[in-house]
Amino acid sequence: MTPTITAFEQSPDRGQGLARDMRVRWALEEVGQPYDVRLLSFEAMKEPAHLARHPFGQIPTYEEGDLILFESGAILLHIAQRHPGLLPDDADARARAIGWMFAALNTMEPPIFERTMAIVVESDRAWHAERLPMLEDRIHVRLNQLSVRLGDADWLDGAFSAGDLLMVTVLRRLGSSTLLDAYPNLSAYVARGEARPAYRRAFDAQRAVFMATSASR
């Protein structure tokens, strides 16, 4: 059964692959699972039909027969548990890889997301110039710890996993800043993720949506 995901009709990132459907597209490409996409306008995301799928009115969602899922982390875990390629077979290694999924979403992403929020929502406030470095200090604490743990390994714990996939998408949110520059091993890690053929296919697919919907305006 071909699953259907939802994505922005007009992604606010202008096709940079920072929206959260990118994670799901990438995972589906890694495991070789074709998928359909239902594009949503910002208005449609707040309508009852979509809120029934996603109580917080966001993208992505994942529909497969009677199953409807939201939260990109949960969708990734569902895909990774049903297809080989995104989680190790060994039970302990599998639990650790899932640990990195949660670390990406619950330890690394929040301070990185707060910086984006501050730039979007507070950049016209008097305090923004003073507060931004405080936010970036919080991010540096986490980046430094992550860099130490990664060391000179290719991936966070053995072979590439869904944990790496999520972590790369989280670190990519810093791409327009210079915050990653102090951590060459993290920059190389992100580049390694972006060089995967499955990443490239997913990136091109979401970019094609942006190009098509921009051209038709």
Add this chain to the structure above:
Amino acid sequence: MTPTITAFEQSPDRGQGLARDMRVRWALEEVGQPYDVRLLSFEAMKEPAHLARHPFGQIPTYEEGDLILFESGAILLHIAQRHPGLLPDDADARARAIGWMFAALNTMEPPIFERTMAIVVESDRAWHAERLPMLEDRIHVRLNQLSVRLGDADWLDGAFSAGDLLMVTVLRRLGSSTLLDAYPNLSAYVARGEARPAYRRAFDAQRAVFMATSASR
């Protein structure tokens, strides 16, 4: 094999059960799994022995034989997958319950945690009084959506699950504010979680640590 978790020797919440070991204690109590606790000072959390367990130098961790896990969400999922009682047996319902775990940690917790951070880190800043309502507006958007989804149900999706366990611990972070007052069904939901015997045992266990270490100072 009895697992060992780590917890604060001196919890900054003064025994209110807001530290993240509470989630793991509660889950272990729900499934009837005894556990040992290793208490850590703030200094010990930053030492190499603990950083080897937890690259971000936090609590809780979970050790069981050769397996070492960090991230409370990953620890909960590990416990829930190995014991009955925290996830439904039906595959689709199980995926949805895991979805609520991610929703608690990645959609509800970040804005709630940011409010706590602002109060701890920025309350002496000139902008705090102006910025706090902005943070609380973000929280209200999410609380309203969660309240609509919960409706008059006891739990988020059928029987009590690890998703409810995490969501209740996240909403409890608002306990010292009046933010939940506008959502009687969410207040009742939190109270329902706190009334579970397993919650009570876990709460008492973490509180006993705080009382003992406070008395010995």
